[in-house]
Amino acid sequence: MTKPRTRIQQKNHAVIMAAGLEVFSQYGFRGSTLDQVAEAAGLSKPNLLYYFPSKEAIYQGLLVELLENWLEPLHQLNPNGNPVEELLGYAQRKLAMSRDYPRESRLFATEILQGAPEIKPVLEGELRTLVKEKCKVIEGWIAAGQIRKVDPVHLIFSIWSLTQHYADFDVQVRAIMGERDPFASAAVHLEDLFRQMLTPT
Amino acid sequence: MTKPRTRIQQKNHAVIMAAGLEVFSQYGFRGSTLDQVAEAAGLSKPNLLYYFPSKEAIYQGLLVELLENWLEPLHQLNPNGNPVEELLGYAQRKLAMSRDYPRESRLFATEILQGAPEIKPVLEGELRTLVKEKCKVIEGWIAAGQIRKVDPVHLIFSIWSLTQHYADFDVQVRAIMGERDPFASAAVHLEDLFRQMLTPT
DNA sequence: CGTTCCTTTTACCAATTGGTCAAAAACAAA
DNA sequence: TTTGTTTTTGACCAATTGGTAAAAGGAACG
Structure with missing residues (x-):
């Protein structure tokens, strides 16, 4: 919920949201996987979870x-x-x-x-x-x-x-x-x- | 693909299709699980797969x-x-x-x-x-x-x-x-x- | 240079996934 | 009742799931 600070945070935050949109809009929340989102974002799965606490948090965002x-x-x-x-x-x-x-x-x-x-x-x-x-x-x-x-x-x-x-x-x-x-x-x-x-x- | 023969087969076939419709129509193919369908059908998961070869077969049907x-x-x-x-x-x-x-x-x-x-x-x-x-x-x-x-x-x-x-x-x-x-x-x-x-x- | 913080990766985990198998149970025909 | 068939179950499996821990890599800054 805290606003992103550094440039990297700001960029990756946006990248993940874009990737999540791509994936979730096709398969819905339950049909999508974190690995799919991670791959679409070009990041590793643990790296995703460094920026967002959970799969649901990305979706809610x-x-x-x-x-x-x-x-x-x-x-x-x-x-x-x-x-x-x-x-x-x-x-x-x-x-x-x-x-x-x-x-x-x-x-x-x-x-x-x-x-x-x-x-x-x-x-x-x-x-x-x-x-x-x-x-x-x-x-x-x-x-x-x-x-x-x-x-x-x-x-x-x-x-x-x-x-x-x-x-x-x-x-x-x-x-x-x-x-x-x-x-x-x-x-x-x-x-x-x-x-x-x-x-x- | 073969038509159901016995009454039980006919009934359970229909029960599974109804359950699959209920589940798949909400969550889509990827977002649904066999356990969900099984529970909606009131059958055990292996019993589902006795009537249909796979999750995809139910969906395609x-x-x-x-x-x-x-x-x-x-x-x-x-x-x-x-x-x-x-x-x-x-x-x-x-x-x-x-x-x-x-x-x-x-x-x-x-x-x-x-x-x-x-x-x-x-x-x-x-x-x-x-x-x-x-x-x-x-x-x-x-x-x-x-x-x-x-x-x-x-x-x-x-x-x-x-x-x-x-x-x-x-x-x-x-x-x-x-x-x-x-x-x-x-x-x-x-x-x-x-x-x-x-x-x- | 060293230190501090931010970022990424590697290795891992428990739970859930779709699916198998053999044996048990239920059923039907004789 | 016996036999043969259909149906159901319980135990199991490998792969994938969302998520964690800790250590390694980088960037910033004095």
Whole structure:
């Protein structure tokens, strides 16, 4: 928990986190081994444990770091902006995160799939509160006739699932699409989808 | 591979598959242990291995069984039906599968997350072909002006992600929604979403 | 140079892993 | 009841797991 001091500490700390992300995002916590992480980091296993007290500590460290960035885009949803553009922007930001940080998305997915043993409190606390707050905003937009009447919670779920899908199921997406870059065409498709769903008649 | 003969074999075969589904769908192949599966099945570990030659054999058996049911709903997309209703029906069927077979959905998700080592050939072969075929159908509907102009591949991805989300991220969904049944309201939301996206102006 | 701290390695450990084997137990057919 | 077959068990194994201890190697600094 103490902040790294020396350059070497700072560097290796980061190297291990990167390696842990690579490994844990593929196999989940239980499916990953310290040796895998060590090899990905280019360090020996005891050397890993010099920087982190345990396998779980690495995993927890990753989740903490992840959750900060994860909730950020939703925070940015501005109640005073143009509703359709705000929600479209949110979806765009989430899609960009799937493109630029697919391993983070997958790490989150494995944690949830395994029953969220580590972050369930965050889901039921911070996230739940944040979603409820933004749902109020969306309901306000609906009441004002600025967007179509949609279920706010499910709208948010829709944005999450549609965007994260391209990171979490990347292998499947590419198996079907072949060479083409999924994200370029996905951006176009999602913009059209959300605009159509949200724009009042 | 040989079919079970006696009643006991038939029963225990099924019991083991059920137990394997329960365990593998949570922790993935690598994160699960034979002891976990054995305990879930109420059998001893050596007894498991009397019915299946290895841990991997159980996992593969599950995937084979899964893939059959998994591709079925898309097969049912009828080129001669009413386009909007056909696609809506497909989405409904997929959502019902998320509700009734969430573990199957999660098993598929873990396999994909780990890079689809076992079923990649199926994705690049059978699934790819099937999707391409149905995309042709959808393109025909668009050309005939029966549905709005949407990217067929991404439309299919959208149906998959929006429906599977409620099974794969069940913990998160329930953490946010609390007591309420997610699937009832999700069905309403998704029907509205797809109708809005597909119905020609 | 020597000393002090930080870093890495070597050797090791107990527990768990997937899996084997032979013998015992349960069952079925006669 | 006897015999032959199927099912289950208990003891075991080599490999891998997360983790430790202690000593060796380095860098910094007077």
